[in-house]
Amino acid sequence: MLFLSFGGPEGPDEVRPFLENVTRGRGVPPERLDEVAEHYHHFGGVSPINRLNKDIMAALEAELAAQDRELPVYFGNRNWHPMVEKTVAKMADDGVRRALVFATSAWGGYSGCKQYHEDIARARAAVGERAPELVKLRQFFDHPLFVESNADAVRRAFAEMDPAQREQARLVFTAHSIPVRADGQEGPDGAPQWYSRQIAEASRLVAEAVGEADYDVVWQSRSGPPQVPWLEPDICDHIEGLHAKGVQAVVVSPIGFVSDHLEVLWDLDNEAKDKAAELDMGFARAATAGPDPRFAKLIVELIAEHTDGVEPRKLSTMPAAGSTTNGEPCAPGC
Numbered sequence: 619m620l621f622l623s624f625g626g627p628e629g630p631d632e633v634r635p636f637l638e639n640v641t642r643g644r645g646v647p648p649e650r651l652d653e654v655a656e657h658y659h660h661f662g663g664v665s666p667i668n669r670l671n672k673d674i675m676a677a678l679e680a681e682l683a684a685q686d687r688e689l690p691v692y693f694g695n696r697n698w699h700p701m702v703e704k705t706v707a708k709m710a711d712d713g714v715r716r717a718l719v720f721a722t723s724a725w726g727g728y729s730g731c732k733q734y735h736e737d738i739a740r741a742r743a744a745v746g747e748r749a750p751e752l753v754k755l756r757q758f759f760d761h762p763l764f765v766e767s768n769a770d771a772v773r774r775a776f777a778e779m780d781p782a783q784r785e786q787a788r789l790v791f792t793a794h795s796i797p798v799r800a801d802g803q804e805g806p807d808g809a810p811q812w813y814s815r816q817i818a819e820a821s822r823l824v825a826e827a828v829g830e831a832d833y834d835v836v837w838q839s840r841s842g843p844p845q846v847p848w849l850e851p852d853i854c855d856h857i858e859g860l861h862a863k864g865v866q867a868v869v870v871s872p873i874g875f876v877s878d879h880l881e882v883l884w885d886l887d888n889e890a891k892d893k894a895a896e897l898d899m900g901f902a903r904a905a906t907a908g909p910d911p912r913f914a915k916l917i918v919e920l921i922a923e924h925t926d927g928v929e930p931r932k933l934s935t936m937p938a939a940g941s942t943t944n945g946e947p948c949a950p951g952c
């Protein structure tokens with residue numbers, strides 16, 4: 619099994635080279651990179667993502683052992699060490715001929731799915747003929763274990779809230795913004811907005827599970843040049859808008875993220891929280907699904923769909939997608 623993720627710097631000297639890897643050829647303006655570098659420096663130049671991924675892998679290994687499944691887990695990243703090319707070379711050295719790939723995103727779209735397929739293809743090309751066959755596991759945004767752990771996290775966040783504010787607190791889901799044009803691309807069902815529709819659907823399922831009829835879905839962490847439209851509203855603007863309408867408290871669910879990496883710590887626990895405080899609003903941020911023990915069970919279930927013919931469990935009617943061999947596109951044009 620190859621555990622494939624984004625990667626992140628482990629010290630101040632690694633921040634710039636990491637950011638250059640992330641944005642290579644993407645037209646992200648240098649001012650934006652300076653701003654994001656500051657976010658990393660605020661945490662000593664260390665992204666929490668590597669530690670979080672190691673925790674998930676440890677839980678995954680324990681779950682595999684508990685289920686008597688013998689499956690070695692390798693770790694590789696798109697943007698920082700251990701780089702996926704090196705990891706796949708090591709797998710070939712170890713005699714691995716075929717592996718499943720878990721990518722740490724629940725979603726379709728370029729950053730969450732297609733780019734991981736490109737990583738798989740690039741790593742295989744770098745290794746050459748000896749490269750193992752690599753089969754990526756599917757998108758899991760509507761898997762009951764993902765939905766239930768996010769729902770429990772939302773319940774805990776409501777419970778944390780001052781009882782006086784709890785009743786009127788507004789539930790707000792947030793995910794990583796992407797360019798409006800990128801979101802316009804068709805999904806495997808032939809309809810556009812595959813990524814934002816999945817976010818909407820996962821949010822609906824979580825809201826339904828916790829019994830909140832009214833909620834919002836908003837975006838965060840936009841990048842790119844300011845003149846290019848990205849999905850809106852931004853979480854901080856939205857908190858202002860809610861305040862103007864008389865809402866006194868928000869519960870924020872970072873549904874778009876698998877763990878508390880830098881965008882969650884900075885854009886939510888700093889910026890959004892400060893915005894709420896400035897407006898004298900109550901604020902509670904729900905946990906992400908990654909550290910929940912159900913997350914390792916979810917990964918093993920996705921594995922079992924391939925090894926044991928386990929029927930994919932899905933709470934939405936949107937088609938399963940994102941699983942192909944050697945980085946092939948899921949559907950023509952995907």
Ligand SMILES: CC1=C(CCC(=O)O)c2cc3nc(cc4[nH]c(cc5[nH]c(cc1n2)c(C)c5CCC(=O)O)c(CCC(=O)O)c4C)C(CCC(=O)O)=C3C
Pocket residue numbers: 624625626627637640641644646650651654665666667722723724725729730794795796797839840841842874875876878879880881
């Ligand atoms: C949809 C999406 C996810 C969610 C998918 C999923 O994971 O479920 C995601 C995850 C992540 N994004 C991350 C970090 C960054 N993303 C950037 C830039 C960008 N992200 C984009 C989209 C997404 N990104 C896009 C369209 C860009 C513009 C440039 C480009 O087209 O690539 C930049 C460059 C600076 C900036 O512009 O912000 C950084 C540093 C980290 C690691 C955080 C850590 O270190 O803890 C993670 C997990």
Ligand SMILES: [Fe+2]
Pocket residue numbers: 729794
């Ligand atoms: Fe990103």
